[in-house]
Amino acid sequence: MTQHRTPARLAGLAAVGFAALAATSTFAFQQMSAVDLAQQGDDPAWAITEGLTTEIGPRPAGSDREAEARKWAVATLQKMGFANVREEPYQMPVWQRGEEKAWLTGPFLPQSLAITALGNSGSTGPKGIEGEIAYFASFDALVAAADSAVKGKIVFIDNQMEPTQDGSGYGLYGRGRFMGPSVAAKKGAIGIVIRSIGTDNHRNPHAGVTNFADGVTPIPAGAISNPDADQLVRQRQRATGPLKMKLLLTPKTIGDQTSGNVIAEVPGSDPAASPVIIACHLDSWDLATGAIDDAAGCGIITAAAKHVMTAGQPRRTIRLLWAGAEEVGVFGGQAYFDKHGKEKHAVALESDFGADRVWRVDFSLPDSADDLAKRIGVALAPFGVVTGHGEAHGGADVGALIQAGVPAVDLQQDGTRYFDLHHTPDDTLDKVDPAQLRQNVVAWTATLGLLANSSDSELP
Amino acid sequence: MTQHRTPARLAGLAAVGFAALAATSTFAFQQMSAVDLAQQGDDPAWAITEGLTTEIGPRPAGSDREAEARKWAVATLQKMGFANVREEPYQMPVWQRGEEKAWLTGPFLPQSLAITALGNSGSTGPKGIEGEIAYFASFDALVAAADSAVKGKIVFIDNQMEPTQDGSGYGLYGRGRFMGPSVAAKKGAIGIVIRSIGTDNHRNPHAGVTNFADGVTPIPAGAISNPDADQLVRQRQRATGPLKMKLLLTPKTIGDQTSGNVIAEVPGSDPAASPVIIACHLDSWDLATGAIDDAAGCGIITAAAKHVMTAGQPRRTIRLLWAGAEEVGVFGGQAYFDKHGKEKHAVALESDFGADRVWRVDFSLPDSADDLAKRIGVALAPFGVVTGHGEAHGGADVGALIQAGVPAVDLQQDGTRYFDLHHTPDDTLDKVDPAQLRQNVVAWTATLGLLANSSDSELP
Incomplete structure (x- = not known):
């Protein structure tokens, strides 16, 4: 814009x-x-x-x-x-934000990602977590996935919202933020990162609240900026093996x-x-x-x-x-x-x-x-x-x-x-x-x- | 753009x-x-x-x-x-970047600023520094200022670069970055922050090298984003007393x-x-x-x-x-x-x-x-x-x-x-x-x- x-x-x-x-x-x-x-x-x-x-x-x-x-x-x-x-x-x-950092850690040289924790995110603890990325093109793809495709991994939801005059994309694309973390947690993911629910191309991620269903323990959940999500996608296209990510999010509830x-x-x-x-x-x-x-x-x-x-x-x-x-x-x-x-x-x-x-x-x-x-x-x-x-x-x-x-x-x-x-x-x-x-x-x-x-x- | x-x-x-x-x-x-x-x-x-x-x-x-x-x-x-x-x-x-944070600390509630250290910046040490802001509309205004207007303070240079097709503004406005820190250090400033040498309105500051003249000890020197510089200017317009800033920049030379x-x-x-x-x-x-x-x-x-x-x-x-x-x-x-x-x-x-x-x-x-x-x-x-x-x-x-x-x-x-x-x-x-x-x-x-x-x- x-x-x-x-x-x-x-x-x-x-x-x-x-x-x-x-x-x-x-x-x-x-x-x-x-x-x-x-x-x-x-x-x-x-x-x-x-x-x-x-x-x-x-x-x-x-x-x-x-x-x-x-x-x-x-x-x-x-x-x-x-x-x-x-x-x-x-x-x-x-809920209070803590430290927030993330890196793509393989197969290429580590690269820092612009990330922010989603409201109600769980914490990685001060040492962070590292895991293989489980890629999903959309929230619906995550919902459809077998637990085995997610378990022990860091989920990434890559759905790119486009601008509309009436803002009607927010409901559709926002589901990745509103509900994605809860779905990923239920399937056994150790963390989740989503492409920001946003239409810009700046390295400023979009925050926003997520909600974990009753009985689901919150996992670390963050949004990366659109350029960072693009970079993840490009690395995925160029990599011969799985992508890895390190995540450090230390929010807390008070x-x-x-x-x-x-x-x-x-x-x-x-x-x-x-x-x-x-x-x-x-x-x-x-x-x-x-x-x-x-x-x-x-x-x-x-x-x-x-x-x-x-x-x-x-x-x-x-x-x-x-x-x-x-x-x-x-x-x-x-x-x-x-x-x-x-x-x-x-x-x-x-x-x-x-x-x-x-x-x-x-x-x-x-x-x-x-x-x-x-x-x-x-x-x-x-x-x-x-x-x-x-x-x-x-x-x-x-x-x-x-x-x-x-x-x-x-x-x-x-x-x-x-x-x-x-x-x-x-x-x-x-x-x-x-x-x-x-x-x-x-x-x-x-x-x-x-x-x-x-x-x-x-x-x- | x-x-x-x-x-x-x-x-x-x-x-x-x-x-x-x-x-x-x-x-x-x-x-x-x-x-x-x-x-x-x-x-x-x-x-x-x-x-x-x-x-x-x-x-x-x-x-x-x-x-x-x-x-x-x-x-x-x-x-x-x-x-x-x-x-x-x-x-x-x-020269290697370290931590980089800054806050407007008075007279209003503390507000975080998007800052990045300039190449060759000195360090504030791990505890940071806090001081009164000495405001200058341009690099030339800083050059013209008496040492007493600067000594013991954190200098701010507020010159807004406008876009040109041939990039010719960089030489003029860039002086605040190229030479401002050295001039401020010679006049006794404890630190310097400049409005980014940039034409965007995103909270992403513009890095770049600065050079301290021979014999001048580098002081902490950073650039804040244009929206943050605007905020500083607005606070200055609304404040009855001096503005204060806290600065944490810990780069080092290796x-x-x-x-x-x-x-x-x-x-x-x-x-x-x-x-x-x-x-x-x-x-x-x-x-x-x-x-x-x-x-x-x-x-x-x-x-x-x-x-x-x-x-x-x-x-x-x-x-x-x-x-x-x-x-x-x-x-x-x-x-x-x-x-x-x-x-x-x-x-x-x-x-x-x-x-x-x-x-x-x-x-x-x-x-x-x-x-x-x-x-x-x-x-x-x-x-x-x-x-x-x-x-x-x-x-x-x-x-x-x-x-x-x-x-x-x-x-x-x-x-x-x-x-x-x-x-x-x-x-x-x-x-x-x-x-x-x-x-x-x-x-x-x-x-x-x-x-x-x-x-x-x-x-x-």
Whole structure:
């Protein structure tokens, strides 16, 4: 993907762009005119994304850093004028990264591999392990393999994900990460390494959580970068005998720790009306500052709520959920559901797919909201957003709500380059395009304004 | 820069492309027709680039790996039918990378930086050092600073190189790396970190050698990636007090070790005619497999020499120099000059600027060769190569020869994305575009054929 350098000195330009964009656009919107938006002239989405990534940096779930990020979030949301700003803590099990190294050790000269442990990986112990590589072209090939092809070996799953605009490859190719280690462990593998679930060609492996089935003892599990996976494949083509690998991964689990959600609200004028919930997640993987995953999402939803609030009090309360511990198992989303799942919610939305532009809107709304959905589609069209025919699924942190029947709207972001960066050391602020970030805020503001001012006959 | 994934499985396509390209092109060339070229049908440039990077991998100067690479080179060149294939060893001082870590430690939460030590860096010792950062926008700003602004601090030089097609930014921005550490040490700095001399936005810092002036004790010196430098700049903008950094770099020098050049020849039909020398370098930085720097260069010159040899014996001998230890101080080029500098050489060329296409040809030839230069220009034009008006400077490994008066031809490669990759962990085979590699070979073959068959009245 084309990723030009966006030096820090350009960041300031973002502040003036939002007003310009809003002022020059046809902006069909119930409570707020383009002029209203233009008069705001600030860029809270950029300010939040930059502030969180610069002052806090990486925010692993259940860590002191995540706790500092919650304090930062509370202070920021209060300063922006939101109401009922608070932390809602919960406990969650924490896995911590240790040393991580790997080498191709034969039949050629040893070569170092860029590797990262998958979340919940077992440890090799401090001396590491060495073994023959059992190669599988795909997760399905591993599943189909006899135990004897795997037992005592280090499994390698070589499935190359290709970019898609809607990110739909993640489910298919991600299985190698989500489930591959558990399958390999059950078949007797001593370790597993996968080609990163990613679409870039940099020596920065993609982290991410894996899950071992009940009763399966975790084995060491890591992801190597795409160029390293290519190298393994080439060595395999050139080697006459088996390939060997040495693996050193020393992560550990440290038991339950405190994590938490941060909640804030724009109080609605009708206290009896059910609220609109909009979500992002505050935690990030530890390898980078989590700019696209998901500081930008928090920036987008918060800027939109701020713009709606500034334009005039909405009828429904808007509740912001900056969820904790999404990356390692959606503990924050579950904690929110456990605490608030019985309350009524009019509709749920989440921004957790980077900072590139919204290109499609999908709805899962009751029939009574057909006209509302049409009005949203009309409002978004000038910003290059098409109305899709798919269902809306929200994001992970509102997933439990939506499964329980809460309506949803998805503002689908362009994911073409998302998996170049997702869960890698490269998820840093320079990857956020200020112009596309602003388009997100405009699309969210228009949508949120219409939803928050919808009638009870449209949304329950 | 756009860098699509080039999976290993596509590599095989390279083998058929060269013949196709040659067959469809107008190929004005004295001894070889396009049909001759087409009949060869193999792709030795790719085979060498892939083989060297896959089977040997990183090839640091003066290491056992470089020695293995020489053996690989001798075997390959002999197998390809070259004559007088041999190693020419020499001794050189060796610097070895150790641990390398860095953190921004204040005033915000500690954040890890992606850092690599510069060649010849001093060591922080195993406990590291911590200090206040003395910020300089450029190398010139550091030079102009009072000692008191630097003494006891860790210097940071923040100069952002931009891409150019001819790579001309390297000289200007590179000074921060070449000379910055020596200047900082003289002014009393305890360490120095520079923004990588690179044009990418990945968390992969750019290595490279630095030189301390005589009598100056080396201080710890590293390069951080562009995103990390951006982060430092942003923290500086947000901080009310000074920034602090912790630095752990533990490289060491291990004294003189054996390195060596590999030489091979295409014997000419006229033993009295002075030879054409074509060069590349065999060593690479240790962070990657050195595909673009400079396995591809060795692939290009060797493929061209092979094609000329296959087309019919040239009048002049073609001598191939696969130089050792270029990266750390051109020890191989100097050793060649010390041993062979007194011999006559008709003309010198080098390929050491990646694998992207040749876009310009420059000449530093005697007036007697005006028509020869014109013939080369005519031969190259169909392949998108313009004739430049600049001088030719060869490459580092033939630099001493050219300084001593040997004529030169430069086949200038497109450097627009070269400094995205140069000296980083990302210098891997997937970055080599097979189509552009083939264009290099075609341009080199045409040029080399004309030069090797030039008369004594054209080149002395």
